[in-house]
Amino acid sequence: MWCWLEARSHPEGDGVDFQVLLKGRSASSLLCLEDRRMPKKAKPTGKGKEEGSVPCKQLKMEATCGPPSALNFESPGDLFESLISPIKTETFFREFWEKQPLLLQRDDPAVATYYQSLFRLSDLKSLCSRGMYYGRDINVCRCVNGKKKVLNKDGKVHFLQLRKDFDQKRATIQFHQPQRFKDELWRIQEKLECYFGSLVGSNVYITPAGSQGLPPHYDDVEVFILQLEGEKHWRLYRPTVPLARGCSVESEDRVGTPALEFTLKPGDFLYFPRGTIHQADTPPGLAHSTHVTISTYQNNSWGDFLLDTISGLVFDTAKEDLEFRAGIPRQLLLQVDATAVATRRLSGFLRTLADRLEGTKELLSADMKKDFIMNRLPPYYMGDQAELSTPGGRLPRLDSTVRLQFKDHTIFTVGPDQDQSDETQEKMVYIYHSLKNRRETHMMGNDETESHGLRFPLSHMDALKQIWGHSAISVKDLKLTTDEEKENLVLSLWTECLIQVV
Secondary structure: OEEEEEEEEOOOOOOEEEEEEEEEOOOOOOOOOOOOOOOOOOOOOOOOOOOOOOOOOOOOOOOOOOOOOOOOOOOHHHHHHHHOOOOOHHHHHHHOOOOOOEEEOOOOHHHHHHHHHHOOOOHHHHHHOOOOEEOOOEEEEEEEOOEEEEOOOOOEOOHHHHHHHHHHOOOEEEEEOHHHOOHHHHHHHHHHHHHHOOOEEEEEEEEOOOEEOOOOEEOOOEEEEEEEEOOEEEEEEOOOOOOOOOOEEOOHHHHOOOOEEEEEOOOOEEEEOOOOEEEEEEOOOOOOEEEEEEEEOOOOOHHHHHHHHHHHHHHHHHHHOHHHHOOOOOOHHHOOOOOHHHHHHHHHHHHHHHHHHHOOOOOOOOOHHHHHHHHOOOOOOOOOHHHHHOOOOOOOOOOOEEEEOOHHHEEEEEEEOOOOOOOOOOEEEEEEEOOOOOHHHOOOOOOOOOOOEEEEEHHHHHHHHHHHHOOOEEHHHOOOOOHHHHHHHHHHHHHOOOEEEO
16 A cells, blocks of 8 residues: 655745545656776876876866756755755655655745756757757657657757747657756756666656647656646556566556646656656646656666676686586476476575675676766766866875775776686776766767776775775775885876875
């Protein structure tokens, strides 16, 4: 059973009214991601300049224009809590996350003004002049008789034609990944990626009055909707596939009557879990509606993590356990049904892997960690992006104290040495970061995505954990055998802008 909870906040005073609107089953969501490639060992830049001669860069966290932010960007946690305000984070994850929808109707002019600044219909003219293309950047569509009708032209989008389809054909304009061009959405989504540890994408939907862009459907992501312009009428239905792993259109006769029905206005917020069946239209007689759908947690389940870690676990166990290297029975692959012998042997192997996993300190992530860090947004920085990955400040020495920077944009993991053959592969520690990622390709399925980072011998793991685990640490206190190793480690991290001298 779940209860639908609407929290209506009042701009005057701190009170919140909670209304139980419905009891029933579960609900769920919207969007989609992808990408890949491998690391090279960074080399120190020599002796560099004299200490103190390189200015230390600071991120410019203020927006350069627009209304005052209605969100708190002090930390990823602060950002998320301000996004769902007045609901507290603990309440959200206990009562709503992956369970049921949350509607926040705020009636707050300041929040409405800020939301409107994130994306407007009027932004399309200048964006089209920068070279937008149908399919890649923009879709034009309309729901006709319960089906999605795509009205895209070929090639480059021309604003006058786009506006004509919008006005005359009553078509919805879907703008893909606006964070590539809108700084404040970049700012929001970068912080959310830090908070969730998962890719965060977005789509803007602009729908004329009396029209609907998409038929009832569900998606495989957690969805956060911000209403930017006009009003949008929503209908949510009980899921046919709770926490769905795929996307699907559902026919009107299959979804039945709406479990929840409401209208969003500028400044309003809606969350629903993946799998939630939904459809939305702009009421007739009103201005157009613009909303942004921010989505996350695609392919980020325990099942995905198990698939990601099990391959490394099997690989390591097979190197040490003779039974794992023994051949399977002859003609096993030709059998129609699983044999009792094969089932029994596989069950035994799984128990062996479970026992080994219980005693493992390092979870080997084959792809998930790397794919996330390679494809996420770079840190929000209102300046030349190249400055972000250019070392600054004093060179680290043996007598220096250093601290990690951009911790939320860095991961390290253990994996086989890619430069050795399968017979002799040793474990290495890989450091990956997103400082050099390209904002303009975020969530666009770019096959040429490149990884950025470093690799170290496994013997450096304890020293790296010291740097990651302390707010600041003396270089000479690092757990490495020689002073040369200590200096080389911090210099390598410094060249990648991952540490600074304090």
